[in-house]
Amino acid sequence: MLAQIARRLATAIPSIIGVIIVTFLLTRVLPGDTAAYFAGPAATPQAIEEIRAKLGLDKPLPVQFVAYVKDLATGNLGNSLTTGQPVLDDLRARLPASAELTLLGLLLSILIAVPLGILAAVRQGSWIDHLCRIVATAGVSLPVFFTGLLLVYVFYFRLGWAPAPLGRLDFFYSAPPDITGFYLIDSLATGDFETFRAAFSQIWLPAVTLAIFSLAPIARMTRASMLAVLASDFVRTARASGLKPSKIVLGYAFRNALLPVITTLGMVFSFLLGANVLVEKVFAWPGIGSYAIEALITSDYAPVQGFVLAMAILYVLLNLAIDILYGLVDPRVRIEA
Amino acid sequence: MNIRTDIAHGANHMQPPLLDVQDLTVEFATRRGAVRAVEKVNLTLGRGETLGIVGESGSGKSVTSYTVMRILDRAGRIAEGTITFGGVDVGNASESTVRALRGREMSMIFQNPRAALNPIRKVGKQIEDVLIEHVQAQPSDAREKAIEVLKAVRIARPEERYHAYPFELSGGMCQRIVIALALACRPQLLIADEPTTGLDVTTQKAVMDLVVELARERNMATILITHDLGLAAAYCDRVMVMEKGKVVESATAEAIFRAPQHVYTRKLMRATPRPGIGLRDLLPEGTVPEAAPPMPAAMPAKTGEPLLVVENLVKEYPRQGSGGGFAKLFGRSADAEADAPFRAVDGISFEVARGESLGLVGESGCGKSTTSMMVMRLADPTSGRILFDGEDIGAMPARRFARSSFRPRIQLVFQDPTDSLNPRFTAARAIADPLMRMGTGLGGGALRARVEELAGLVGLPTQFLDRFPHQLSGGQKARVGIARAIALDPDLVVLDEPTAALDVSVQAVVLNLLQDLKVRLGMSYIFVSHDLEVVRMLCDRVIVMRAGRIVEEGRTAEVMAAPKADYTRELLSSIPHPPL
Numbered sequence: 080m081l082a083q084i085a086r087r088l089a090t091a092i093p094s095i096i097g098v099i100i101v102t103f104l105l106t107r108v109l110p111g112d113t114a115a116y117f118a119g120p121a122a123t124p125q126a127i128e129e130i131r132a133k134l135g136l137d138k139p140l141p142v143q144f145v146a147y148v149k150d151l152a153t154g155n156l157g158n159s160l161t162t163g164q165p166v167l168d169d170l171r172a173r174l175p176a177s178a179e180l181t182l183l184g185l186l187l188s189i190l191i192a193v194p195l196g197i198l199a200a201v202r203q204g205s206w207i208d209h210l211c212r213i214v215a216t217a218g219v220s221l222p223v224f225f226t227g228l229l230l231v232y233v234f235y236f237r238l239g240w241a242p243a244p245l246g247r248l249d250f251f252y253s254a255p256p257d258i259t260g261f262y263l264i265d266s267l268a269t270g271d272f273e274t275f276r277a278a279f280s281q282i283w284l285p286a287v288t289l290a291i292f293s294l295a296p297i298a299r300m301t302r303a304s305m306l307a308v309l310a311s312d313f314v315r316t317a318r319a320s321g322l323k324p325s326k327i328v329l330g331y332a333f334r335n336a337l338l339p340v341i342t343t344l345g346m347v348f349s350f351l352l353g354a355n356v357l358v359e360k361v362f363a364w365p366g367i368g369s370y371a372i373e374a375l376i377t378s379d380y381a382p383v384q385g386f387v388l389a390m391a392i393l394y395v396l397l398n399l400a401i402d403i404l405y406g407l408v409d410p411r412v413r414i415e416a
Numbered sequence: 417m418n419i420r421t422d423i424a425h426g427a428n429h430m431q432p433p434l435l436d437v438q439d440l441t442v443e444f445a446t447r448r449g450a451v452r453a454v455e456k457v458n459l460t461l462g463r464g465e466t467l468g469i470v471g472e473s474g475s476g477k478s479v480t481s482y483t484v485m486r487i488l489d490r491a492g493r494i495a496e497g498t499i500t501f502g503g504v505d506v507g508n509a510s511e512s513t514v515r516a517l518r519g520r521e522m523s524m525i526f527q528n529p530r531a532a533l534n535p536i537r538k539v540g541k542q543i544e545d546v547l548i549e550h551v552q553a554q555p556s557d558a559r560e561k562a563i564e565v566l567k568a569v570r571i572a573r574p575e576e577r578y579h580a581y582p583f584e585l586s587g588g589m590c591q592r593i594v595i596a597l598a599l600a601c602r603p604q605l606l607i608a609d610e611p612t613t614g615l616d617v618t619t620q621k622a623v624m625d626l627v628v629e630l631a632r633e634r635n636m637a638t639i640l641i642t643h644d645l646g647l648a649a650a651y652c653d654r655v656m657v658m659e660k661g662k663v664v665e666s667a668t669a670e671a672i673f674r675a676p677q678h679v680y681t682r683k684l685m686r687a688t689p690r691p692g693i694g695l696r697d698l699l700p701e702g703t704v705p706e707a708a709p710p711m712p713a714a715m716p717a718k719t720g721e722p723l724l725v726v727e728n729l730v731k732e733y734p735r736q737g738s739g740g741g742f743a744k745l746f747g748r749s750a751d752a753e754a755d756a757p758f759r760a761v762d763g764i765s766f767e768v769a770r771g772e773s774l775g776l777v778g779e780s781g782c783g784k785s786t787t788s789m790m791v792m793r794l795a796d797p798t799s800g801r802i803l804f805d806g807e808d809i810g811a812m813p814a815r816r817f818a819r820s821s822f823r824p825r826i827q828l829v830f831q832d833p834t835d836s837l838n839p840r841f842t843a844a845r846a847i848a849d850p851l852m853r854m855g856t857g858l859g860g861g862a863l864r865a866r867v868e869e870l871a872g873l874v875g876l877p878t879q880f881l882d883r884f885p886h887q888l889s890g891g892q893k894a895r896v897g898i899a900r901a902i903a904l905d906p907d908l909v910v911l912d913e914p915t916a917a918l919d920v921s922v923q924a925v926v927l928n929l930l931q932d933l934k935v936r937l938g939m940s941y942i943f944v945s946h947d948l949e950v951v952r953m954l955c956d957r958v959i960v961m962r963a964g965r966i967v968e969e970g971r972t973a974e975v976m977a978a979p980k981a982d983y984t985r986e987l988l989s990s991i992p993h994p995p996l
Contacts, residue, residue, distance in 0.1 A: 312531035318487050319526075320546045320597060321519030330545075331534050409536050410581045 087402065091395040098391040099151065103144055106380035113378045117160055147384075156388070157381030161374065166385035169370060174389065175260025176247055177359070177366035181351045183263070183282060184289025185344070192294045193340070196301025200309060201328055211298055219295035227288040227361035234284060241284045244362040252277045285362040289355060293347045300343040304336035311335075337408050345401045349394055432503075433460040434604055434637050435484065440497035442476070442483050453479040453492070455661045463604065464635040466628070468648030468669070470684070471658035472919035473890070477641045480658075481607045484639075485524055486514045502604065520550040523598035525627075527610035529591035533582040539593045540566070540578030543600050550601045562600075569596040570626060587780070588619035592626070599630060606631065607639045612647070616779040616946060621990040624651055643919060645688045649673055650992040657681045687924040689949035691993075695931050698924035698953075721806065723907055723940050724768040724791065729800035729810075731786050732757035760786045762964035763800070768908065773934060773941035775955035775972060777948060777987070783964040788910045788944050792828050793817040805907070824854045824904035831913040833893035837885040843892075844881040847871065847899045854904055870899040873936075874929060891922035895929070902933060911943045915950065927954055948987060952976050960984050 114131035115122070122130075131137045135146060150157060156166035199211035234241040242249055247262055255265035255274050262278035308314065309332050317327045356368040367386060374382035405412045442454040454476040461467050469477045482488050484499055486506060499506040502521060506514060526532040534542055543562040547553035553561045559578070566574035569592045582590055591611060598606060608627060612620035628651055631638045642648050648655050649669045656666040657680065665678040676682045683700050734757055761783040768774050776784045789795040791802060793814050802810030809822050817823060827850070830836035837846050847867045851858055858866055868878050874895040885893055894914065901909055911930065915923040931954060934941055945951050951958055951972065958975050960968040960983065968981040979985045 312526060312528060313534045315487060316524075316526060316532045316594065316597065317534070317545075319485055319518055319524040320549070321515045321517070322545060322549050323515070326545065326549070331537070335534070335536060411535065411583055 084399065084403070087399055088395070091399075095388075095391060095395065098388060099148070100144075102384045102387040103147055104140075106383050107140060107143075109375075109378060109380070111378035113160070113380060116378050151388075156385040159374065159382045160379045161377055161382075166381050169382065170367065170385055170389050171260075173365055173367045173370050176364060177352055177355070177368060179261040179263065180282060180285055180358075180364060180366065181289065181348060181355065182261075183286040184351065185293060185348055187286055187290035188293040188297055188347075189344070191290070192297035193301050195294075196298045196340075197305055197328065197333060199298070199302045200305030203306065208302075211302060215295035215298045218291045218293075221291070222357070223288055223292050223355065224357040224361055226291050227285065227358055230284050230288055231361065242280050244281075244284065246363045246365055247278065247281055248274070249277055249281065285358050285364060288358050288361075289351055293351060296343050296347055297340065301336065301340050304339045305332060308332045308336045334408060338405060341401055341404050341408070345397055349390075349397055352390070352393065431462070433462050434465075434502060435459070435461040436498075436500040437480075437484065438498045438500075440480065440483065440499065441495045442479055442488070442492055443495040444489075445491045445493075450495075452495070453661055454483065456497070457658075457661075457663055459656060459663075459666075461605070461637045461639065463637055464631070465654070466631065466638045466640065466652045468640045468642065468652035468655040469658060470642060470645050470648045470655055472643055472684070472921065474660065475658040476661035477658050478609055479661075481524070481609055481639060481641055485518060485522060485607065486511075487518070487524075516550070519546050519598075519603070520552075520601040521603050522605040522607065523601075523603040524607045524609060525591070525594045525598050525611050527613045529594045529611075530582055530585075530587060532594050533590060533597075535582055538579050538581060539585070540580075542593075543597055546597055546600050552601050565596045565600045566593075568599070568630070569593075571596070586619075587615055588623060591615065591619075591623050595623070595627065595630075599634075599636075602634060603636065605637045605639070607641070609641045610643070611640070613643070617948070617987060617990045618779065620647075621992070624992070627651075644992070645684055645920075646690065647992045657684065683921060687920040689920075689923075689947065689953060691949070693953070695924075695928050695953045699928060700921075722767040723770045723772075723805060724942075725801075725803040726767070726787075726791065727765050727801040727803070728763050729761055729765070729787065729790060729802065730759065730763050730798045731761040731783070731790060731795065732759050732798040734758070759964050761790070761797075764961070764964070764966050765800075766959055766966070766969065768940050768942060770907070770940060771934070771938055772957065773943055773955045775951035775958035776942060776944045776961065777946065777951055777958055778961035779946065779987075781963075782961040784944050784961050785912065787961070788912055788942060791908075791942060792826060792910050793822075794828075824850070825907045827901040827904065827906040827909050829897050829901045829909060829911045829914045832917050833890060833897050833914075834885060834917070836897055837893060839885055842882050842884055843871075843876070843888065843896045846885075846896050847881075847903055850900060850903045856904070866903075867899075870903055871895075873902065873933065874899045889922075890918050891925060894918060894922070894926050898926075898929065898933070902937060902939070905937065906939060908940045908942065911941055913945055916945075916947075923950075930954065948976070948991060960987070 112127075114127050114134060114136055118127045118130050128137070135143060138146075147157075154167065156170070158164065159166050159169055162169060195207070195211045195214065199208040202208060231241075231244050235243060248254060252274050255262055255269055255271055255278075258265045258268055263275060263282065266272070266275040266278055309328075313335075314327060314332055317331050322331070352367075355366070356372050358364065359366040359369040367389070371383060371386040373379075374386070402412075437457060437459045440454060440457045441452060443450040444453055457476070457480055459467065459480075469480065471477045479488070479492065483492070483494060484501070484506065494507050497507070501517065504513065504517065506517070533539065540559065540562045543565050544553065544558040547558055547561055547565075548555060563574045563578055566577055571577050571589070571592055577585070577589075577593075582593070585593065595611075606627070611627065612623050615623065624647070627638065627640075630636070638652075640648060640652055645655075649672065652669050654666065655669050655672045657664050657672070657678065659680045665672065665676065665681045667677070672681065673685070676685055686700060687698050689698065764783075764787065766774070776787065778784045786795065790797045790810070793802075793809060793812070796814050797810050800810065801808050804822060804826065807822070809817065809820075812820060812822075841849070844864070844867050847870055848863055851863060851866060867881065871878055871881055876892060876895045876899065880888060880892055885896075888896065897914070914930070915926050918926060927950065930941070933939070941955070943951060943955050955972050957970065958972045959966050960975070960981065962983050968975060968979065968984045970980075975984060976988065979988060
């Protein structure tokens with residue numbers, strides 16, 4: 080098993096190398112002159128040249144690339160020109176924020192979408208099937224910034240059930256000690272229930288926003304996959320053997336229907352993690368998506384490179400996790416591996 | 417035979433029948449209103465009795481049995497009639513009552529056993545599920561009892577098999593597991609729905625013998641649903657013939673065979689391949705003289721150079737089978753190289769003369785399909801030569817062969833007439849496909865004329881040409897597939913079980929059509945099949961294959977009459993014969 084994981088990781092090396100080269104080139108061909116941007120509008124050409132030389136941008140591309148790779152090898156992703164911090168530190172602070180939000184949103188979504196999809200398939204054509212369709216269509220057709228703003232309006236402005244959407248934690252509280260980077264887990268681990276409550280009251284609204292958006296693909300995929308499995312021969316055998324409906328649906332059909340659902344989960348997760356800039360903006364969430372967008376707008380190439388690289392590595396790990404899950408669910412995949 | 421008849425007619429006369437179906441009518445709700453799948457069916461079955469229900473597709477034989485088990489689709493419902501099983505009114509009983517009967521008092525085994533098992537659960541666990549559901553075992557002793565059940569269906573090394581997944585077992589072994597599942601709780605009634613379709617003839621015999629033996633041992637009533645009259649007659653006391661939802665005849669197996677009363681039964685019986693008859697004998701009475709010319713005499717083996725010469729043909733696959741390519745893609749093939757490659761075809765040589773048809777016979781996995789794929793040049797041989805008309809076409813990579821001038825001369829008729837047609841092509845478009853692709857230069861009117869000519873050759877009325885596959889019957893789709901294969905006037909046609917998916921009466925017509933076309937167009941055939949009777953009627957020579965090698969070769973009549981190899985004898989003796 081371990082050897083298998085190692086081999087699987089080794090195959091990801093070429094794609095990581097590809098990602099490094101492509102992001103390097105892309106950030107160099109982006110329109111906009113980094114040096115001019117940071118020199119300011121009143122800068123003299125001479126000052127711009129000085130900054131350019133300081134950043135190493137005056138050297139030919141291959142030389143810049145070698146320098147970049149050398150830095151990478153020592154774990155140095157460069158400094159962000161906007162925040163003035165090392166990119167690695169920025170990512171380390173912001174990635175857990177995005178991950179915590181996305182995971183919670185996804186968890187909520189699974190808890191609703193999977194049972195809904197199963198019920199819709201078992202009672203095909205009933206009111207619950209229609210409900211599933213309506214929820215899924217509504218969730219996916221409302222843009223996240225709209226649902227986000229709507230939720231803020233209702234639960235913060237009107238009802239006052241949620242605190243102001245101003246980041247991960249109200250400023251009365253200090254962040255829990257950094258164990259996993261997830262505030263909910265860290266505060267629980269240190270027994271600080273007060274902080275836990277505060278962190279939760281901040282996160283639930285954006286998490287619900289994400290959940291509403293990701294309901295659709297998961298519910299639809301669960302339903303379609305369940306319908307296919309429920310029509311298969313072995314379910315007929317199980318019925319002919321007199322097994323209980325609950326055993327047939329959950330024990331036999333659902334486990335067989337899981338593979339496409341897991342694939343969808345992986346896709347939704349990776350999509351949400353990097354692409355929920357709008358949610359992060361609405362809730363002032365200090366996440367990785369808004370960080371990357373800001374860097375991109377200011378032609379701040381080091382954070383962009385760092386962001387893309389971090390996402391690539393995350394995708395590799397995510398796919399590995401999905402492969403391992405496949406193996407747990409389906410013995411046939413285990414043999415192939 | 418005698419023992420079974422005694423049980424059926426002796427011991428149980430005083431008791432009410434175990435299963436009593438009266439005037440059963442089943443309707444299916446469709447978009448065009450209710451359709452009657454089964455109409456006014458009556459049947460009674462006593463303990464220890466064996467009933468065969470025979471019919472072609474759409475006859476309602478499966479629907480009848482599904483209704484007895486109450487596992488019909490949601491669209492189906494009992495419109496009329498009663499089903500009484502062991503005193504329980506199955507038709508009107510609550511779902512929980514029927515569920516308690518299913519698997520415990522009445523069980524079912526299915527066609528395609530591998531698909532009938534949960535693919536991701538250990539087979540032993542699946543048996544445990546049934547035992548625990550019907551309180552025949554507690555979680556503590558379930559495993560022990562499951563292994564006992566596996567022993568009862570004669571599975572060798574049951575402790576190991578308990579941990580196997582269905583994909584690790586052969587088709588015959590899977591069917592044993594399905595039987596074990598069905599019989600785990602010692603039911604009183606077993607319904608076997610085409611239990612051996614798709615299994616090899618030797619496996620079929622083993623499975624049927626097991627079912628009959630267990631039924632006798634436990635005094636269990638059995639319903640055998642099959643399209644194979646020979647199988648039903650060989651294993652059943654009584655046979656019921658169904659056509660279009662109605663029972664047309666019901667009698668003892670012997671009576672049905674000695675003196676079939678109904679026209680349909682006679683037609684079915686005629687169409688069933690059996691020893692001592694020719695292809696023309698399969699067709700319904702009275703249709704032979706007008707529909708077909710008298711049987712052409714067997715082509716004398718032409719002198720001169722053979723059309724196809726195969727020398728020392730070998731095909732090797734990496735040990736890990738289908739996972740090989742996938743594993744390579746992900747760089748995981750390291751441990752696969754340790755094993756010697758698997759030889760699917762292990763150095764075979766044969767010839768096909770011009771105008772000859774050669775049968776390729778053997779069980780699944782014997783290499784007959786691999787051989788035909790290599791001759792078709794859809795797969796590359798590992799070594800050996802394939803000489804077609806003197807040229808070594810085996811040396812040409814399969815990818816490039818599609819554009820070579822030999823491609824039109826070797827064509828293929830596929831096993832599944834439905835899956836081998838593009839669902840978005842009309843029949844005419846499907847037939848025209850090779851004409852358009854091989855650059856015959858035909859277009860417009862000339863193309864249509866050629867397609868109509870081909871349709872005429874295969875006996876497909878021209879008004880069907882503009883229909884899509886789903887609007888055609890199985891036999892019509894088979895004709896389209898044949899017309900497509902002969903569109904380019906090939907010299908050699910590879911027929912890969914072309915009638916395996918067809919009903920016997922359709923098979924009879926298609927086989928005759930193939931024979932007529934061969935003579936008329938001077939083609940050679942390679943006919944891949946597991947049905948020895950069909951091969952006997954259609955082929956001049958036959959090759960019997962086993963484990964990638966040729967075990968026997970010769971003129972078909974001689975091989976069938978006096979087989980030399982033990983394996984051929986075993987194959988021949990496994991064919992079910994009616995009790996005459």
